[in-house]
Amino acid sequence: MAGSDGYALNDEADIIPRDIRFGILGNATRHxxxxxxxxTLMADGLSIFLPEGERYFIRSLKHYASKLGDRELAAEINGYSVQEAYHTREHEDYNRAMASLGYDIEEMEKPVKAALGVAKNPLHRLAVTCAIEHLTATLSSVTLRRPEIFDGxxxxYRRLWMWHALEELEHKAVALDVLKAVTPNLAGWKRYLLRVSAMNATIVPFLFIFLRNTRLYAHTDGVKTGVRFWLRFLWVVAVAPGFWRRCFPLFLSYYLPNFDxxxxxDAxxxxxxxxxxxxxLPSASGAVPSGPAG
Incomplete structure (x- = not known):
């Protein structure tokens, strides 16, 4: 059935940039x-990573766009980049909303920028992009499978995260398709080592930065990060609603040699x-198909 903007008619494989503004800054809400x-901090803490991360992803893929002989894949990179540009805009607005509530967003973003600046080689940057795209696709799959997670x-905020999850799944294969396309002569086992090494080099700093920022976030609210705080944190990530527990099996699939x-x-x-x-959001506009996602 077609929606008022027509995007329900598109094939499940289409990458569809949707220019939607969620007005988070105008509705800044603590907790x-x-x-x-x-x-709240599970979601807010993730948003800290996203503006800088999404700009990084766009640069990583666009570096190769003009070098590909595959017009379809080049079109997918374009659709991917437009989606990520909209995500960047909305998460910048989101982070400004947190700053308006007193959170030191600049301090929280510093280690994110430093971590993303480590890889200088374009191929290594692409491999890091593949790793992070898998992490975001994993979170997105869990979000869309269990939308009740956002009850209350x-x-x-709920609309932004559901929209973001949908678009992450639409373009989840693009980065890895580009990696395969630009390494046609690389032995399969070397490509495997490249992508899992990039994941290992990504997930460890991510966890340390997230936990560091969790402390900064809590201290802004005057909450002590003692034993009780961290036990509650473990309960939320591992039990109810169990964000990370639900993600873990999907995350591990990246380490399979034949992962694709x-x-x-996810159709x-x-x-x-x-x-x-x-x-x-029946009046949402700007939904224009940008080619198949693979």
Whole structure:
């Protein structure tokens, strides 16, 4: 069934940039996730990484766009880049909203910028992009499979994260497709080592930075990060709602030698996400297909 902007008619494999503004800055809310600091910081803490990360992803893929002989893949990079540009804009707005509430966003972003600046080689940057795209696709799959996770969340924030999850799944295979396309003569085992080494080099700093920023975030709210705080943190990530526990099996799939994002059939999740977005934001505009996602 077609929505008012037509995007429900598109194939599940389409990458569809949607120019939607969520107005987070105008609705800045402390502990917007049901009044729960731990649940809120799981999402807010992730947003800290995203503006700088998404600019990094765009640069990594666009570096190779003109070098590819595959016009379809080049079109996918374009669609991917437009989606990520909209994500960057909305998460910059989101982070400014946190800053307006007193959180030191500049201090939280410093280690993110430093970590992303380590890899200088374009191929290594592309491999890091593949790793982070898998992490975001994993979080997105869990979000769309279990939308009730956001029950009790303020509407602007819930809508932004559901929209972001949908678009991450639409373009989840692009970075790895580019890696394969630009390394046709690289032995399979060397490509495997490249991508898992990049994941290892990414996930460890990510965890350290996230935990560091969790402390800064909590201290802004006057919350002591003692034993009780961290036990509650573990409960939220591992038990209820169990964000990281739900992600862990999907995350580990990246370490399989034959891993391919397209092996996981998320077509139904994409349809579900589009239907949710069409119902939640029927007047959303700017949904223009940008070619198949692979």
């Amino acid at each position: 917007w996730y049901g009044g729960d600091i731990h649940k 969340a303020a509407a602007p 994002p397209k092996n996981s059939d 139904e999740l994409v349809r579900k996400g589009r239907a949710w977005l069409e119902q939640e």
